[in-house]
Amino acid sequence: MRFNLDVPVEKRSLKPRDAIRLELEFPPVSGGEALADWTARSAGVLAALRPGRVPGPVRLTLTYEERAGRRDLDHLIRPVVDLCVRHALIDSDHRGTLREVRAGWGAGLRGVRVTIEPARDADTSVYAL
Numbered sequence: 832m833r834f835n836l837d838v839p840v841e842k843r844s845l846k847p848r849d850a851i852r853l854e855l856e857f858p859p860v861s862g863g864e865a866l867a868d869w870t871a872r873s874a875g876v877l878a879a880l881r882p883g884r885v886p887g888p889v890r891l892t893l894t895y896e897e898r899a900g901r902r903d904l905d906h907l908i909r910p911v912v913d914l915c916v917r918h919a920l921i922d923s924d925h926r927g928t929l930r931e932v933r934a935g936w937g938a939g940l941r942g943v944r945v946t947i948e949p950a951r952d953a954d955t956s957v958y959a960l
Contacts, residue, residue, distance in 0.1 A: 846883040851920060851947040853882060857896055858910040858943060860903070866910060870917075877918050888930045888950035889921050894937040904934045911945060920947060 855873050859865035893911055895904070912929070915921045922928045930950040937944065 847886050848883040849885075849949065851882045851885055851945070853877075853880070853945040854942060855911070855914075855945060856942045857898070858907055860906050869910065870914060873914055874918065877914075877920075882920060884920050884922075885947045885949055886922060888928055890931040890948050890950045891915070891921070891929065891933070892944075892946040892948070893932070893934040894940060894944040894946075895934070896940045896942055897936045897938050904936075907943070908932060908934050911943060915945070915947065 853876075855876060856869060859869050891912065893908060895902075895907055912924050912932070916924050
């Protein structure tokens with residue numbers, strides 16, 4: 832039996848930008864249904880805003896709303912990075928593209944503020960500790 836794999840795909844070009852700044856809901860700490868719901872709501876926001884993309888090497892700055900309770904930044908970074916890749920805001924999440932991720936807590940903020948900027952040539956060097 833042969834299958835026809837010709838699926839019509841709508842192709843649209845995303846405008847390259849110098850930088851993108853977004854305000855999104857606070858991402859869930861755990862996966863599952865909560866993560867799927869957050870991803871769907873955030874996809875709706877991105878579809879409405881049509882922010883474009885930042886091509887090439889990028890620096891990602893994530894500022895999260897300071898909330899009571901125990902939350903680990905390392906668990907909050909991955910959903911936002913995955914969302915940026917899935918919706919083509921950045922080209923990929925491997926080291927050639929995602930050169931730096933800065934994450935922290937911010938007062939007077941709701942959700943998460945995402946800033947995507949091109950990585951300058953000096954940002955692409957290897958750091959030694």
